[in-house]
Amino acid sequence: MNKPTPSPKDQLADHLRQGVLTLALPPGADLDEVRLSEEFGLSRTPLREVFRALAGEGYLDLRAGRGARVSDMSMTTLRDFFLAAPMIYAAVLRLAAQNATQSQITALKAAQTQFEAALHSDNTAQRALANNRFHDITGEMAQNTYLLPSFKRLLIDHARIAMTFYNAQTGRQDDDTETASQHHHAMINAIIARDADTAEDLAHAHWQLSRGHIERFVMPGALDLPLGASHN
C-alpha cells in the first residue's frame, strides 16, 4: 500500500474541488481565507497557493484585492459548453482508444463500477463525482497535454450542470442515466478494442444525451393556464 498520507494542502484542494463539482460550493460563492485556514489547520500562505492552483485548473476565480470565488456559471456558459464539448470530447475519446494503457483500462473499469453503485444509491453528488472520475480517466488515457486543459474545464462544468439538472428533473431521469451507463460500457469496450471510430461516435452520442436532457429542462412544456387567473 503506497498511500503517503495526503498533505493538508492536498486535502484542502480535494475538499474544494469536490465542493465545486457537487455545488456544495455554489458558483460565485466567496471563500473566506481565515475561516478555511483555521478549519484545515493551515496558515494563509499555503492556503492562498492552493487558491492559485485551483484557479489555474478553472475551479476558482481570483480577483485582485477581492479574494477568491467559485468560478461563475454565466448565461452564456451552456452555449459555450455545448459548442466546445462534443469536439473536445470526441477527440479525447478517439485518442484514449489509441493510447490507453492496461492499468488505465483497469482504472476505468473500476470507475464504472463505482458509477453504477452511485446510480443505485440516491446520492446525486456521488453520482456526479463518479461520472467525473470516469471521464477524467479517459482524459488521462488520451495523453495529449494540449487537449487536457480544456477537457478538464469541461468536466468541471459538466459535473455542475449535471448536479443542477439531475436534482431538479423528474421522470425520464432513470432512463437517461441508464443509457449513459451503457455508453460508458461501450466506451470501455471500444477502448479495449482500440476502435477509435466507435469511441468517437460514442462520445457524440453521449453528449447528445446530455443535450437532450438539458433542453427538456430549460425548455419544458409551458404551463397551460389562463393568464392572470392565479391570485385566486
Place this chain on the structure above:
Amino acid sequence: MNKPTPSPKDQLADHLRQGVLTLALPPGADLDEVRLSEEFGLSRTPLREVFRALAGEGYLDLRAGRGARVSDMSMTTLRDFFLAAPMIYAAVLRLAAQNATQSQITALKAAQTQFEAALHSDNTAQRALANNRFHDITGEMAQNTYLLPSFKRLLIDHARIAMTFYNAQTGRQDDDTETASQHHHAMINAIIARDADTAEDLAHAHWQLSRGHIERFVMPGALDLPLGASHN
C-alpha cells in the same frame, strides 16, 4: 490614458512569460526564487504565487519540494501539438469570425502591423512575440471559456517551436513568413466579413504551413557523404 502602472507581480509574470516564449528561459530551466525576488524587489511570498499562476497557464512546472521549472518540451510534444493544434485553432478562428467585437478587430489589425514590422527587423524573438500576440487576440475573439485554456497552451509551444526552427532554418524562411503574413491578412478580412468557413480554412492552411516548415527541419535531405570518411 488609463495605464495603471503594472504591479511588480505583473511585471515579473510578463517577464517570465516572455522569457519562456522566446526561449530566453529554455525548457527545463530552473528558476531561483531568491535571485528573482531580489531582482524584482519582491519577497518570496508573492513571487511564489506568480509561479503558481504561471504553472496554471502552462508556462511552468512546479514539482513539490523541488522548485519551479520552465515547462518541458518532450519528444512527444511535436506529435501532440500537431494532433491538437489544427482542430483547436480551426474552432477558435471559426468562433472568432462569428463573435469578434469591433475593438478586438482594431487590436488585431494593430498586432498584424507589429508583426510585419518584426518581419522586417531581424529579431526572431520580436517576431515570435508579435505572432503570439496576433493569435492570442483571435483567442479572445472566440469568447469561449472552454476552448481558451488549450488554445493558450498551444500558443506557448507554438512560439517556442517557432523560435527553435526559425533560428536554425536557412533558405525558404522568408517565403514562409511572407505566406504566414498573408494568411494573417486574409484572417482579418474573413473575421471582418464574419465568414466563419473561410476563417476555418485559413486556420488549416496556416498550420499546414507550420507543419511543412518543421518537417523540412526535422527531416532534412540527408547529407550525401560516404560513411566513415569524416575524420579527415
Place this chain on the structure above:
DNA sequence: TAAATACAAAATGTATACAATATATCGCGG
C-alpha cells in the same frame, strides 16, 4: 430624505523569520 464623505472594521497583499526538506560535500570503509 438622499447623497456624499469620513471613519472604522475587515479582509487581502507582502515581508520576514523560522521549520522542514532536498542537495552537496566530505570522510570513511571496502
Place this chain on the structure above:
DNA sequence: CCGCGATATATTGTATACATTTTGTATTTA
C-alpha cells in the same frame, strides 16, 4: 579508487506580523 553514509549547506515550505486596500457604517450636509 569507488561507493556509501553522515554532516553541512542551500533551497523550499510554513507561520506570523505588518501594510495596504477594500468595504461597511455612521455622520454630516444639501
